[in-house]
Every structure is written in C-alpha cells, then in structure tokens.
Amino acid sequence: MSLVDVENLSIRYGANTVLSNVSLGIDAGEIVTIVGPNGSGKTSLLRAIIGAVKPSKGKVTRAEGVRLGYVPQKLHIDPTLPMNVARFLALPHGATPAEIAAALEQAGVPDLAGAQMSRLSGGQFQRVLLARALIGKPQLLILDEATQGLDQPGSAAFYRQIETVRRDTGCAVLMISHELHVVMSASDRVICLNGHVCCEGAPEVVASAPEYRALFGSGTMGALALYRHDHDHDHEHHAHGACNHTQTEAAE
Amino acid sequence: MLDDFMVRATLAGIGVAFAAAPLGCFVVWRRMAYFGDATAHAAILGIALSLALSISVFAGALVVALIMALTVNLLMGRGYAMDTLLGVMAHSALAFGLVAVSFLSGVRIDLMAYLFGDILAVSRTDLAVIWAGAGLVVALIGWRWSDLLTATLNEDLAYASGINPKREQLVLTLALAITVAVAIKVVGVLLIAAMLIIPAAAARPLSRTPEGMAVVAAGIGSVSALVGLRAAYVFDTPAGPSIVCVAALIFAALSIVSSLRASAQ
Numbered sequence: 001m002s003l004v005d006v007e008n009l010s011i012r013y014g015a016n017t018v019l020s021n022v023s024l025g026i027d028a029g030e031i032v033t034i035v036g037p038n039g040s041g042k043t044s045l046l047r048a049i050i051g052a053v054k055p056s057k058g059k060v061t062r063a064e065g066v067r068l069g070y071v072p073q074k075l076h077i078d079p080t081l082p083m084n085v086a087r088f089l090a091l092p093h094g095a096t097p098a099e100i101a102a103a104l105e106q107a108g109v110p111d112l113a114g115a116q117m118s119r120l121s122g123g124q125f126q127r128v129l130l131a132r133a134l135i136g137k138p139q140l141l142i143l144d145e146a147t148q149g150l151d152q153p154g155s156a157a158f159y160r161q162i163e164t165v166r167r168d169t170g171c172a173v174l175m176i177s178h179e180l181h182v183v184m185s186a187s188d189r190v191i192c193l194n195g196h197v198c199c200e201g202a203p204e205v206v207a208s209a210p211e212y213r214a215l216f217g218s219g220t221m222g223a224l225a226l227y228r229h230d231h232d233h234d235h236e237h238h239a240h241g242a243c244n245h246t247q248t249e250a251a252e
Numbered sequence: 253m254l255d256d257f258m259v260r261a262t263l264a265g266i267g268v269a270f271a272a273a274p275l276g277c278f279v280v281w282r283r284m285a286y287f288g289d290a291t292a293h294a295a296i297l298g299i300a301l302s303l304a305l306s307i308s309v310f311a312g313a314l315v316v317a318l319i320m321a322l323t324v325n326l327l328m329g330r331g332y333a334m335d336t337l338l339g340v341m342a343h344s345a346l347a348f349g350l351v352a353v354s355f356l357s358g359v360r361i362d363l364m365a366y367l368f369g370d371i372l373a374v375s376r377t378d379l380a381v382i383w384a385g386a387g388l389v390v391a392l393i394g395w396r397w398s399d400l401l402t403a404t405l406n407e408d409l410a411y412a413s414g415i416n417p418k419r420e421q422l423v424l425t426l427a428l429a430i431t432v433a434v435a436i437k438v439v440g441v442l443l444i445a446a447m448l449i450i451p452a453a454a455a456r457p458l459s460r461t462p463e464g465m466a467v468v469a470a471g472i473g474s475v476s477a478l479v480g481l482r483a484a485y486v487f488d489t490p491a492g493p494s495i496v497c498v499a500a501l502i503f504a505a506l507s508i509v510s511s512l513r514a515s516a517q
Contacts, residue, residue, distance in 0.1 A: 052411035070412030077405060081281045082459045091405070092398040092413050116460065142412070 002027050003066050003140045003172055004049055008058035011044050018044045020196050021058070026140060031166060031173040033183045036193035037215060042176045043073065045193065046144050049174070069138030069171070071129045071146045077117050085120075086113040089132050099135055106168070107131035108161045123154045127161070134165065141165070143175040155179060159186060254379070257372055258485065264374040264382050265477025265495060268438045268447060271386035271431045273470035274393045276452035277462065278424055281404050285449050286335055287324060290342035292432045292444040294320035296349030299366050299436070303356055309366075310381055314433035320345060321425040346441075369440035369492030371481070378437050385434035389427045396423050401462055439492040446496045447473065454503035457510030472502055 002025035011019040019041040026032055034042050047053045048060050050070055062068075077083060089100045097113075104110050107130040112120070120128060126146055133141055143162070147155030159179075163186055166173055177183055183190055184203045191200040198211040206212050254260055279288050295313040302312025320341065327337055353363060365373070374382070393400065403410040403417035410417045435444045451473035452465065459465035480495030487494075 047408060047411075050408060050412040051414075052408050068412050070409060072406055072408050075406050075409070078281050078283070080453070080456055081404070082456065082461055082465055083405075084460055087461050088405075092402040092410075092415060094398070136413075 003063050004174075005061040006045075006049065006058070007061070009045070009048060009055050009060060010057035011041065011048060011053055012056040017056075018195065019048075022193070022197055023058075024191060024197065024200070026172050026174050028139065029166070029170050029172055030188045031163075031186060032175075032189045032191060033187040034174070034176045034191045034193055035178070035180075035183055035216075036198075040194040042193055043144055046142055046174070046176065050142065063139075066140060067136050067138045069133030069136060069141045071126075071133045071141070071143040073144040073146070073148055075125075075129060079118060083117045084113075085115050085117060085128055088117055088128065089113075089135050091132070093136070095135050103131040103135040104128075106134050106165060108157075122149050123158070126150060126158060130158075130161065130165075134169075137169070138171050140172045140174060143173070145176050145178065147177075147179070162186070254376055257374075258481065260374045260376070260379055261371045261481055261491065262478060264371055264379055264438050265481060266474045267379075267382045267386040268431075268435045269451065269473025269477050270470050271389040271427075271434065272447045273451055273455075273473050274397075274466040275389060275424070275427050275431055276448035276469055276473075277455075277466045278393075278400060278404060279428075279448050280452045280456075281462075282424075284424075285445060286338045286342070287321070288428060288432075288445040288448050290324060290338045290345065291317045291321045291428050292435075292441050293342045294345035294349070295432050295436060295444075296366060296441045297345050297352060298349075299441075300349050300352035300356065304352070309436070310385075310433050313436055314429055316345075317432045318426070318429040321429050325421060325425055365440070366436060367440050367442050368490055369436065369438050369443065371438045371491045371495075372484075374437055382434045382437065385430050389430050389434075392423060392427050396420060397463075400424065439495060443492055443496050446499065450496065450499040450503050451476065454499065454506050457506055472499065476502060 004026045006022060006024050009019060009022045010017065018039075022041075022045060024032075034045065036042050044053060048055055049062075050068060051060075085104070086097070086100050089095055089103060095103075100113055101110065104112055107127045109124055109127040109131065112124060112128065115124075117125070117128070126149075130143075130146070133143075141162070147158050150158060159177075162173060162175070165171065184207065187203050189200065190203050190206040192198040192206055192209070192212050192215065194215060198215065199206055199209040201209075254263075279285055295317045298313040298316030299309050301316065302309050305312070324338060324341060328334065332340075350363075362370075399410070399415045400420050400423065402413060402415055403420040407417040410420070431448070432441075432444055435447060439447050451469040454472050455465045455468035458468050476495050476499035480498040481491055483489065483498065484491040484494040
C-alpha cells in the first residue's frame with residue numbers, strides 16, 4: 001500500500017477547474033517531484049494531500065496513521081507574535097529539547113534553538129521550517145517550492161540536505177520544484193502537471209516525453225523556458241536580465 | 253471583604269483582565285481588532301433585547317455577540333473586504349441597538365452604564381458571572397492553545413498537523429462572545445476592544461514566547477484595573493475609562509522604552 005493514494009482527483013474553485021482526473025501514488029522512501037507551469041495546480045494538489053482542500057471529485061487516501069511533514073511555500077509570522085525557534089518546532093504536539101536539537105541538526109542548522117524567528121535569514125528560516133517538518137519523524141515529507149527566495153547556492157545546499165534526510169531517515173519526499181537540475185539529479189520520479197498529469201516517470205523518460213517538451217521546450221532550452229516561465233510572475237526586483245542569466249548558467 | 257464595592261470592582265476588573273489577556277493576544281496576532289469591536293458593539297443590541305424580554309443582560313449580550321461573530325465568520329472572504337464588512341456590521345449593530353433601547357419607554361435605562369461600564373455597581377452575582385465567564389475563556393483557550401497557535405501561524409501547516417483552522421477560529425469566536433458579555437459591566441461596550449488589545453500590545457516588547465506574552469498581558473491588564481480604579485476613586489473620574497487610560501499609558505511607556513533600547517543597540 002502506498003503512503004498516499006490520489007484517485008481521479010478533481011479540484012474546482014467556483015467555475016474554475018484547477019485539477020482534473022489526477023491519479024498518483026507515493027511509495028515509501030521515494031523522491032517524487034512535481035513540475036509544471038504557474039497555475040497548473042501543483043500547490044492545489046499538495047493542499048489536497050495534506051487535507052487543506054476538499055476534492056470536488058475523486059479522493060485522497062492516506063495510509064492509516066501515516067505521519068506527514070509539510071514545508072509550506074511561504075510562512076509569514078506577524079511581527080506582533082513573539083516566537084523563538086524551539087517554541088516553533090514544538091508546535092503543535094510538543095517536543096523535548098533533545099528532539100528539537102536533533103531536528104535542527106538534521107536540517108543543518110544546529111545552535112538556532114534560542115533564536116527569534118523574526119531574526120532568521122531566508123536560508124535559515126527555510127531550514128527551520130524543514131526542521132519543524134522533520135520533528136514528527138515523518139514517513140512522507142512534502143515541500144512546496146521550499147527554496148523560493150533562496151539564491152542558487154542556497155537552494156542547491158537545501159536540496160542536498162533533503163537528500164541527506166531521505167538517506168538517513170528513509171522518508172518519502174514529495175516536492176514541487178522549478179529547478180530542473182535538481183529534478184533531474186535527485187528525483188526517482190517526476191510528475192509533469194498542467195491541470196492534469198501530462199506525463200510521469202523516471203526523470204530521463206519525462207524529459208524526453210513530447211508532452212513535457214510541448215510545455216517546456218527541449219534540452220537546455222527546456223530549462224530556460226521553465227525558468228523564464230517561473231519568472232513571469234516574480235516581482236522581487238533583482239535586475240531581471242542578470243537573474244535569468246545566472247539561473248540559465250546553473251541549469252546548463 | 254466582598255461587602256466593599258471597591259473590592260468587588262477590583263476583582264471584577266482583574267477577572268476581565270485575565271480573560272482578555274490570552275484572547276487579546278490572538279486578536280492582535282490575527283489582526284482581529286476590528287472584529288472584537290464589531291462583536292462588542294453588537295452586544296448593545298443584545299442588551300436592548302434582554303431588557304425588552306426581561307431576561308439576563310448577560311445572556312442577551314452573549315447570544316447577540318455570538319450571532320454577530322458567527323455571521324462575520326460566515327461572510328469572511330465572500331466578496332467584501334474584511335474591514336468594510338466589519339465597519340458595516342459593527343456600526344449598524346450599534347445603531348440598531350441604540351434605536352432599540354429608545355423603544356423601551358417603560359424601563360428607564362442608564363445607557364451610559366452599558367456604553368462605558370458600571371464597574372462600581374458590580375454585585376456579588378455579577379462577580380460570580382464575570383469570574384465564571386473568565387474562567388471558561390481561559391480554560392477554552394488554554395485547552396486549544398497549541399492548535400490555535402499553529403492555525404494562527406499558517407492554515408496549511410495546521411491542516412498538515414491534522415488541525416482544522418476553521419474549528420479553531422470558531423473557538424476564538426466563542427471566547428470573544430463570552431468575554432464581551434462579561435466585560436460589559438466592567439468597561440462597557442465601547443471600551444471592551446481596548447481591554448483586549450492594549451494589554452496584549454503593551455506586553456509585546458517584553459515577551460519572547462507567545463505564552464510569555466499572554467502572561468505579561470494578564471499582568472498589565474490587572475495592574476491597569478487596580479491603578480485605574482484607584483485613580484477613579486481619588487480623582488472622581490469614570491472607572492471604566494480610567495482603567496483603559498492606565499493601560500494606554502503603560503502601553504505608551506513600554507513602547508517608548510523598547511524603541512529607545514532598540515535604537516541604542
């Protein structure tokens with residue numbers, strides 16, 4: 001039995017159908033990456049899996065008692081809410097200081113337990129989110145574009161951490177990523193989503209599938225198209241050209 | 253000891269401060285300040301209705317405040333911006349309440365007592381109701397604390413931990429209605445939101461954890477009640493507003509000290 005089974009899932013918001021007839025299963029220990037253009041329903045799929053959205057049709061079945069760890073795309077903590085890292089990690093079910101230290105160690109940020117969340121850098125913050133997801137010893141770790149806002153070395157290091165975590169704990173990983181080199185090197189399976197499952201399989205199979213090429217182009221051009229697409233709606237203003245340039249290089 | 257009206261007033265003020273502290277923290281963290289106001293204003297309609305029907309003012313205020321809070325909950329995210337919606341609801345509830353009170357020609361009501369509180373007239377029964385209500389609010393929030401906090405941080409994080417954030421919102425709504433109902437006698441309809449927000453906001457610079465902030469807010473609220481009542485007695489000023497004034501002064505002092513300390517670093 002898979003950890004999570006999604007059967008014929010459809011999600012509608014009002015008249016707007018974001019996902020139709022999606023079926024997939026996640027098995028123990030595998031790394032599965034979801035790719036797809038903006039608005040292709042990636043986040044909606046993850047939210048349906050964690051139970052935050054009700055399917056309009058179909059169903060999501062989680063294995064009995066399966067432990068999920070979830071790293072959201074973004075987390076805003078209101079400045080009026082005082083919160084240190086240790087307290088954050090202990091939410092909601094409590095954790096011993098030893099468990100907190102172990103999770104921080106595993107996420108690559110030991111020594112942060114006493115820090116205020118508001119004082120963390122972007123990279124530290126994401127790793128603390130990862131540590132919180134790890135504290136319940138998840139069998140399935142779910143990450144929604146967890147490296148958004150990190151620079152190239154930062155996100156590469158973050159994904160190496162994920163692989164280490166998988167190696168050490170044997171948990172399955174389901175993630176959304178825009179970073180093609182990560183997808184190709186670190187995933188066991190890639191699912192290409194665009195309102196429905198376009199194609200799925202081993203990374204090299206998906207990369208050569210016509211459906212995938214139709215969406216992202218081919219070869220390094222595919223990576224380029226993906227990044228360009230990603231940046232269509234990026235309003236964090238670095239100089240646009242420079243940004244594309246470095247990311248294209250990294251993709252090649 | 254309870255024979256002294258000042259003792260009863262002080263105990264009533266501290267009771268409200270205890271209920272308002274943890275709830276007020278969530279009101280501040282979740283930016284629900286206006287929501288608190290709307291619920292409190294609706295209570296005046298509840299008072300009018302309970303006087304007309306000759307039922308307990310506490311019960312009437314509780315029911316109408318609850319209906320108001322649930323309605324806002326239901327309408328949230330359906331077209332109108334939240335502040336517009338609350339602006340409409342809060343002020344129309346207040347207006348309808350004031351109009352409804354004017355129909356009650358048979359009874360002479362001291363409207364001021366409900367708008368600004370009448371803490372010096374708190375009876376033993378009132379005191380029992382206030383402490384029972386405050387105890388209920390503290391117990392409710394204490395019981396749901398971790399789940400409430402997780403839902404406040406991020407809804408998806410809550411769902412992934414098996415927490416339904418909508419249910420937690422309902423818990424806060426219920427706590428808010430109870431707090432409004434018990435605080436009417438103490439600070440009145442117009443100043444309830446002040447007792448929720450000011451102590452919590454004043455506690456922020458002194459706190460490093462959410463729990464710490466709730467405890468400090470309870471302390472600040474209690475001190476405000478003690479000092480405010482004393483000041484009202486000495487200077488012959490209205491008691492409810494005096495309590496809020498003291499809380500506001502504590503807030504101002506702590507804000508200035510913390511910003512001075514921040515700029516010194």
